[in-house]
Amino acid sequence: MRRRLPLLIRAALGLLLAVAGALKLADPSAFATEIANYQLLPAVAPYLAAALPALELVLGVALLIAPRPWRRSAAALALGLFVAFAGAVGSAYFRGINISCGCFGTGGDAITGLTLVRNLVLVAAAALLLVGEGDSQNFTSLKSARNDPGAS
Amino acid sequence: MGMLAATGRAICLLGIGFGLGFSINAFHPRGVHLRSYAAPVACTAAPGGSTAQAGAAALPPVEVLSLAQVASLCGDPRVLVADARSAAAFAEGHVTGAIHLPCASSRLTANAALDALAGKETLVVYGEGTADALPVAEEMRRRADRPGGVRVAVLAGGFSAWSRAGQACSSGPCADCSAVSVHR
Numbered sequence: 001m002r003r004r005l006p007l008l009i010r011a012a013l014g015l016l017l018a019v020a021g022a023l024k025l026a027d028p029s030a031f032a033t034e035i036a037n038y039q040l041l042p043a044v045a046p047y048l049a050a051a052l053p054a055l056e057l058v059l060g061v062a063l064l065i066a067p068r069p070w071r072r073s074a075a076a077l078a079l080g081l082f083v084a085f086a087g088a089v090g091s092a093y094f095r096g097i098n099i100s101c102g103c104f105g106t107g108g109d110a111i112t113g114l115t116l117v118r119n120l121v122l123v124a125a126a127a128l129l130l131v132g133e134g135d136s137q138n139f140t141s142l143k144s145a146r147n148d149p150g151a152s
Numbered sequence: 153m154g155m156l157a158a159t160g161r162a163i164c165l166l167g168i169g170f171g172l173g174f175s176i177n178a179f180h181p182r183g184v185h186l187r188s189y190a191a192p193v194a195c196t197a198a199p200g201g202s203t204a205q206a207g208a209a210a211l212p213p214v215e216v217l218s219l220a221q222v223a224s225l226c227g228d229p230r231v232l233v234a235d236a237r238s239a240a241a242f243a244e245g246h247v248t249g250a251i252h253l254p255c256a257s258s259r260l261t262a263n264a265a266l267d268a269l270a271g272k273e274t275l276v277v278y279g280e281g282t283a284d285a286l287p288v289a290e291e292m293r294r295r296a297d298r299p300g301g302v303r304v305a306v307l308a309g310g311f312s313a314w315s316r317a318g319q320a321c322s323s324g325p326c327a328d329c330s331a332v333s334v335h336r
Binding site for chain 1: 158162164166183189
């Protein structure tokens, strides 16, 4: 099971990004409104609305089917995306702005503490994936090194 | 070297994502207008907007209250009064205790108005006349949709009629307007 953990995380994050990107691609105008609702960078909202969904889709597909070197780069970008999303959601939550998350396109639930926790879990998962997709180290080698300190 | 290659691949993925995104947006029937995009304001979903129409059927209608009816509500802590006129008109004189909530105000202002509406039972919106208060009232009615509901009304005849009638709650220019205004 532990050996499959990296694969599960990669599959879950890949699917999540691909689905979220595809849903947002359905209505870029509505997604721009969702971004503007965060009241963070209203001037760049239309550009983010145009670019982010496809980027999520590309990263999701890359995580699912690309060769390992590309997956690592995709994992790094996914980590950056999730950190940005968590920052935006946290900002809205702590400012008490009553808006929907926009995480999966329009019509989502309002931002709550649970939304923030979910985003932080995604950040942690992406960070874990980035470590696991490393060229020299992965989950298995880390686990082996922990179990057998003498192994090189 | 490995880091450089990884950075190159990341830039490549970004390029593919952004390129694909802007290309799809350009041909998408609901693509966002990059140059002419305007951030949503308080009256984004005013009558005529799809969002307002979708939710309007389930909500109670905006009432039109007479001068006497609104005057009887003045001073009631369960009532919030909102001024939908321009900032200049609001500064010149408004119903005492009214918050400033013009149609073109930002979403932040609309959210502040919603916060001010928390715990209230009635929102009375007035403009220069009756019609110019309706978009704001409709939008606030949609946004304030909550269990128990909020009664949303507009003042018949607006501030001009209110002022002409010399209603008791009408204030002239006042020093503490900023204290009751949520306009930013």
